[in-house]
Amino acid sequence: MKQYEHPPADAFELTAVLHALADPYRLFVVRSLAQVQPQPCAPLQAGRPKSSTSHHFMVLRKAGIVRTEVVGTAHMNSLRDAELEARFPGLLVSVLNAAENIPLEACAQPAS
Amino acid sequence: MKQYEHPPADAFELTAVLHALADPYRLFVVRSLAQVQPQPCAPLQAGRPKSSTSHHFMVLRKAGIVRTEVVGTAHMNSLRDAELEARFPGLLVSVLNAAENIPLEACAQPAS
Numbered sequence: 001m002k003q004y005e006h007p008p009a010d011a012f013e014l015t016a017v018l019h020a021l022a023d024p025y026r027l028f029v030v031r032s033l034a035q036v037q038p039q040p041c042a043p044l045q046a047g048r049p050k051s052s053t054s055h056h057f058m059v060l061r062k063a064g065i066v067r068t069e070v071v072g073t074a075h076m077n078s079l080r081d082a083e084l085e086a087r088f089p090g091l092l093v094s095v096l097n098a099a100e101n102i103p104l105e106a107c108a109q110p111a112s
Numbered sequence: 113m114k115q116y117e118h119p120p121a122d123a124f125e126l127t128a129v130l131h132a133l134a135d136p137y138r139l140f141v142v143r144s145l146a147q148v149q150p151q152p153c154a155p156l157q158a159g160r161p162k163s164s165t166s167h168h169f170m171v172l173r174k175a176g177i178v179r180t181e182v183v184g185t186a187h188m189n190s191l192r193d194a195e196l197e198a199r200f201p202g203l204l205v206s207v208l209n210a211a212e213n214i215p216l217e218a219c220a221q222p223a224s
Contacts, residue, residue, distance in 0.1 A: 014210045018134035022127050090206035098126045098200035 002075075004061060004068040009083040012064040017088065020063035021095050026056050030065060030079065031104055034096055038069070038076035065092075114187075116173060116180040121195040124176040129200065132175035133207050138168050142177060142191065143216055146208055150181070150188035177204075 020026055029044050045053045057077065060066035065084065068077050084092045132138055141156050157165045169189065172178035177196065180189050196204045 014207070014214065015134050015136055015139060018130050018207070022130035022134050024127055027127060088206065088210035090202050091210055094200065094202035094206050095126070095130070098203055102126065 002070060004070075004075075006061055006067055006080075007064050009064065009080070009087050012084070012087050014088060016063040017065060017084070017091070020059050020065055023056065023059075025052075026060055027095075027099055027102075028104060029056065029060065029077075030092075031096060031099055033066065033077060033079045034081070038078040040074045040076055044077070114182055116182075116187075118173055118179055118192075119176050121176065121192070121199050124196070124199050126200060128175040129177060129196070129203070132171050132177055135168065135171075137164075138172055139207075139211055139214075140216060141168065141172065141189075142204075143208060143211055145178065145189060145191045146193070150190040152186045152188055156189070 021030065025046070025048070028046065032044055033039060041053060041057065057066060057068060061068060064080055064087075066077050067080050068075050070076075079092075081092055133142065137158070137160070140158065144156055145151060153165060153169065169178060169180065173180060176192055176199075178189050179192050180187050182188075191204075193204055
């Protein structure tokens with residue numbers, strides 16, 4: 001059974017977190033999970049090919065932003081928000097607040 | 113006389129700001145300016161070629177993080193911290209706080 005790797009909280013790197021959040025689709029995933037979590041990957045794909053989605057989720061996991069756990073046949077994603085808040089206080093919250101003026105659906109679309 | 117272009121505050125884009133801050137050298141520049149501003153480019157070059165420095169400053173200007181003004185023969189850089197705070201409250205402060213555990217000099221070095 002596939003298991004995903006997740007860095008420990010003390011290995012989170014600030015520039016990796018910022019890089020992970022700097023992409024519109026990844027920001028869409030983070031905002032969606034902030035509203036409802038955990039969620040499987042499928043409703044978060046937003047019409048993207050699975051290979052693209054997998055890459056973006058890997059970036060989010062490596063940065064320490066998302067945890068993916070295998071539950072039966074589903075791969076359930078959640079934010080590591082408490083760990084991020086402990087390590088980089090106020091960062092994720094300020095990004096989520098700043099993103100509120102961007103329509104969530106607009107972020108999900110592949111760049112045209 | 114060279115003049116630099118700066119976006120108005122209402123055109124700042126969250127993902128561009130995050131992308132600009134996600135680079136170790138650019139984060140070094142922002143942290144340095146947060147300590148002392150304005151500063152000319154030279155003391156912030158940290159041994160980098162001028163072309164590399166110019167590129168990074170352009171990314172910071174385009175994102176709305178840095179303002180460069182020509183004062184006589186010097187190009188003086190400062191943070192647009194008040195405008196950033198008004199547009200994305202808490203974001204720059206949380207990034208600067210999160211960066212405090214990273215030695216400033218370590219950020220300045222080109223990746224080996």
